[in-house]
Amino acid sequence: MSTDSAISIAWDVLKCLVAPLKRGFSYVMSSKSYADNLRKEVGNLEYEAERIRHAAEGAENNLRSIHGWVPEFLASAEKALIEARDLLGKFEKASKTCCHGTLPDPNCRYQFSRKAKHETDDIKNLILKNSNREISFSGPAPGNVAALIPAGREGKDVVQSTTTAASASSVDFESRDLMIRNIMDALVDNRYSVVGVHGMGGVGKSTLLVDAEKRIREKKLFDWVAKADVSQNPDIKRIQGEIAHELGLDFKKEEFVSVRAKLLCERLEAEGKTKKVLIILDNLWEQLDLKSVGIPCGHNNKVMGCKLLLTSRDQRVLRREMHCDNAFVLYGLENEEAKRLFETEVGGKVQVELEPLVEEALSICAGLPFLILAIAKLFIDTSYSECKDALKQIWNEETGEVINKTLRVSYDRIKREEAKSLLRLCVACGVSKPSLEYLVRYGMGLRLFREASSMEEARERLGSLIHTLKASSLLLEDEDGNGFKIHDLVCGFVISIASRDHPLLILKDNNKLLTELSKDKLKSCEAICFPYVKLEKLPEELDCPELQIFMLFTKNNFLEVSDSYFNSMRNLIVLNLNGIRLNRSPSPFQFLENLYTLCLDRSSLEDVAVLGKLKGLQILSLMNSEIQRLSKEIGQLVELRLLDLNHCSNLQGIVEVDESGKFEMRNMHVLKLHSLPHIKNFFIAKSAPLSSTSNNLVGTQIAFFNGQQCLGLLTFAIVLIGHMAMDIS
Template structure:
């Protein structure tokens, strides 16, 4: 069509030129001496008209690109086989899609342990966003463990149908950069990154360079995403629920139709459960068993329950190899050693930081530390990094962490293979564990709830450093010479045993640093006094009544754990860290623990607290005094005091003031205390983050400024809970500095029947971190924000620059702004407040840009909001 149009225009142009030549002679004046101006003008107009189609044809003939290689639709974008929309991941799926739709977000990360299903998830997201035309083009790049830039650039080019002829990385990057800029909206998925990738080197435009380009990353390490790639939003993909695991397992074996076999049904359920919610384990094992017979299914279950010591083989090979890869990529031997040690810490799903400290200190895992506090400071980052690598998991219990069963199995297999570790759980211990050649090189033994009928007279383990035993039979007898051949032993844990006397060979353990006799029935333990190097002694939940005098010889003892030793009647001196729960021990003895820096203690039914009870050297503490407190609740801070006493002893003996840096404070049933801040801490609780006050009828206010001086109150407070304070009249009385309550995020008030308002308007201006307001059952509550005039409106002078120079004047109420914005408030709940008339009576405008939930019920007097 373009060619025929050009030919037509050319023919007409030729005719015009020939016609012009013939008319040239006719269109002359004065015998050819002068041209005919009229005719010439007519010809020029005709030429101009005929030039326009030529110019248009010229523009039509311009080509920005000659052609692109025809790029067939990507196979992975057209097939969704294998993906299941699990209920536990639907919300994550939606959140990621919403983030991709957000024009202000350029880079998004997805993290989770190996084999959790990150790749499947991002491919399904890519299919959805491409199908809904959220992006014009989607590029998927499988990132190798050691990135090959040229190879990755080739992958991107293939996805875009682009041929790269450049040899240098920079040249290829320029070509890719220019090609991506031509796409209005493009999504680049970089799957399974292990370390920082330079997007500019690859040729990926981002941010202001190309607003339509977004990058979606997956990684096993949250740290790689947030710290090294600076991803703006990160999402965690967790394990499947038991129901989802079973559903996936059934789907994977459906083609073999063997699941209907009645004999296999119970085995299938057990195998799916052993996979512990890890998709790669479920899929690979289910596929491997599709056409197998009953014996193979039984053997598969046995393999899963008893992982191979030496290598990964059989049905679990694929799942285990991906976890081992994550282990190999850990940087630093301390991280690897910590993970392997965690795998030996019993076999419960949750493990405590305290147990890790006990074992880690004993094994010398934390180098160059002098105190338990320093050891904790070293251990916490290690656990945090392992969580970031998805090898450890968060626990819903404070001070604890979790480990996936398959990760534990892999870690134990690695330890068995590389460090000669022997472990068994929930089974009869085989005879080969007593093989002399095996024991000669063994460095750790862990027997958890195993059927051990009899122990040998002596166990020759010259290199053994760790021994843990929790037998099914607590009456299992330990021979006197049993420990004689374990001269290098550093950690000994005998859990839930009847130890009427300790084996005499125990005194030979000259290198022992940690001894745990938790949940045990204990008799004569005087031999402990011979363990001169002992640093940690744990008797948690034992029936110990009197600690022997010989324990005073343990000059290097740092931690004595007496948690839940309800029969204990005396405490020894010279301890650095002490854990006691529900103790009847003499409290006066606490005053003599001059080295104590960490204390966890629950004193129930205490009526008198001795003066100077707690050391000023305490750096970490969890102190609960009173019957009603929950010892096992979630503790987010390192310095917690929960105090419930119906006497004034907490004031008279300085219980609160002698504890430095309280972060979490619970107060209940306080007697004769009218003002929390001034009577309990004159400095203003400068480090307090959480304050709970309840059931205290004498309290009139929380903060009362003295003599008109502005008070600096609770500058770090994040949450304030006030409940059943029947005579509370005001939360704050008097002037406060701007720093007061500036970090408050949650305020909840209930059953405070004399309280007429929560805070003043002036204080409300500074609550820029506030997210939750919850007020319930306060009979006298009239407004949420009181009408107290701001101090700036009455007497503050300001300087104004005018044409006449600098002049001073007073700032009046009319001059102050009458708009208050609660920029982060998400939830506002007002319930059963019969006297409430409005949020605020003053003529103010309130803005709630982040409000998600507003509840107003049982407020019959409320006619307007504000």
């Protein structure tokens, strides 16, 4: 035998002897790592067992049969968890008792690590084997699901029956759970970059997205998850802000959408190189130009470097316009799920005498969670005859008529007329999430808060009315809990049905719409809104003698308004013109003697003296506008309660005052003065001189002065009589 052969054989023998020694040495030295791995798998198994247990309970409640593997899995999981916890407990105890914890026990660590590795592998295999199996099937009820719960798990660790849930998102439905799992599988599939969900309005797409986002975050499938609501008339700046907020990107100071888009795109491209990024866009009505938002994309609007999760009513928007790789259709709830949601909303089982009406009610709802929640309220604290009569009023074979009649019943049951007026006002704003601050301003002008004597009381009154509308399911809770949303079905209902006595128009981004509208329709209209439109030119005049509310939010910069545009609108009470140009006299507002609320945000105002004739004006907002000075005519607005000059970056002060050198606002409640870099001196008097400083008005002194120039600096003098809140922070 050669020397080389002998060495080779010896080496093989040595390896056979060393490998077990090496593994044993690892068991002793790495016992903490084996313990950590076991604890991790224990957590995974607990989650999987809880998920399957809850799904089985829900299926049994929906009269579905449970597959035989489910109780076997739960029993195996419980046994494995007990053994793993016992092993971890013994190891921890032994570690502390050996030399009072100062020295490791090699034998103890070896035995533990060897057993822990086997336990870890067994748990992994148990989870892998059962993670994607079907839990239930249609058929005879299997009996009590409690039999599926292993002994020792009763009590607080077991989710109780659903008797107190208050919304569709708080109840687990197997169809929705399956949809979320399908969405998650598609998102982690490298073949797909854009995943979508489509279905009719009210089917629960937005709610599904909230639950899916929560699950995605819990599973940590992506490093960054950002979500934005697109809506029918997209506000690009708001969408950018919502995405940037999740990324921690602060570009609030950037006014131009194109600059914000560039910054956002650069950030997303940088993150996409090393991290997984998901952007969720809810409620698309048409193609969204990703480049204009700042989402990296190719020439065909195909996303690059990150993944998108979208929802829309129209499959064509997802497939054709947004190049969706995998689009799921979301249908209404199954009969058993709809019944469970219905019973959850009424607080459990309905009254015995009302049980025969439940099936009739559910047939009307067509599986739409939105309608189920609305109709379920009819069964609370009512009699058989009242409930039967209400159902007769809303029954119709056409879904559209069903929706309108269903909502009509909820609408008519609201006893507070102010709440109905607020709902119409919310819809007239033309967006799904109206600003609470502007609702206060509009409402003050419309006398919606009759009992409110101050702006603060008006805000409290608004909150109370919103609560009333939420309780009737006509307004929805916003995800962040700071506001509310209006469902598209409610908007359609209010425009077509609830506003027949108070006609309103929501005009989309289309120049032809104004000329195509009938004169009779315009003459009877009480509210018109252009929500973020792109109009090249406004007509010379609109003949709307009954109009009380007019809102224009333009995408253009400084749209021209003719002097005669509002001549026929002498009953106008609320006017919001966002992004217009106002030249010198004659003023388009010269005949608006009844105007109470005027908002000219983001506008170019050559001379605000034209506003001095609006004697009854109570709310004036010039936020973000191009304005250099406030002339003495503003002092004629003696009824003014709120003046908003926030972010008027070119404002230099008041250079014209009356003979006394004072500028009086006797009823002023709120004065907003945030970010005015060119105001060099600002003087206020109430009943005695005041002094203060502001971080936003560097070097500013607040004290009484006679309105003359001081040391060559512009002055700003205001005398305030009565209660006032000043915001300069």
